Amino acid sequence: MLKDLPHYECLLECAKHFPDLDPAASGLFMNMLRTADELFAIKSDFLQRHNTSNGRFTVLMLLSAAGPAEGECAPPRSPAALAEMAGVTRATMTGLIDTLERDGFVRREADPHDRRAMLVHLTTQGEAFTRELLPGYFRQVTAIMAPLQRSEQEELMRLLMKVRRGIATASQVEAAETSSV
Structure with a gap:
């Protein structure tokens, strides 16, 4: 993304050559893109300091989103449901689940209602990692939105x-x- 965004006057000049260019909308759009890039970068940096990726974090959040009571396990989800919820392909989700399973954060089990399907469960280790990660993550989100x-x-x-x-x-x-x- 551009470090220095074009000034409104520059966008006005461009609009002379491109009649579909709305200078105000274009300026706002570029500022939104820049903000989104900065938000993604700060989130990525935070997750990297905790040795995880955005994709892995998303899966852990989806598996713990139901907010089970203390001592209860979060409800399992199918890989297809997780892919749909995360907005990624099933192949991408399979790769994320593979690495989370390898690291002991999730486990796959056969669906008791459909032997052809698998369900993904958050392990105790995955729950502990998520509980440890979230306070700092939420502090950062709160600080960003505090103004x-x-x-x-x-x-x-x-x-x-x-x-x-x-x-x-x-x-x-x-x-x-x-x-x-």
């Missing part, structure tokens, strides 16, 4: 949901343009 008042956080969430709807619309427009070519 925003609660009402601003809620407004930002509402606006980001609108942007996500715009992403879906843009994907449909691109698909329609591609199919008509």
Whole structure:
């Protein structure tokens, strides 16, 4: 991502050559991309200091997301369900589960209701690692969002949901343009 984002005047000049360029929208878009890159980098650095990856962290979070009571195991999930929830391919999820299993954080067991299927369980070691990792992770997330008042956080969430709807619309427009070519 660009270190120094173009100034509004530069975007205005570009708009003379590209009529579809909205300078305000483009400037906002580039700032959002830069912010997303910085957020991803700080998360990646945190996870790297704890010898894990974003993908592995995601799987551990998905397996512990149900918030079991103390002493209870988190409910298992199928690899396909985990892949769907994480937004990755089944092959990617298989690789993540393989490394987490190798490291003792998860285990696979046959689904008692479907012998053809497997379920992934968080192990005691995986639960302990997650419990150890999360306080620091949540402190960092809280520090990042601290400059925003609660009402601003809620407004930002509402606006980001609108942007996500715009992403879906843009994907449909691109698909329609591609199919008509």
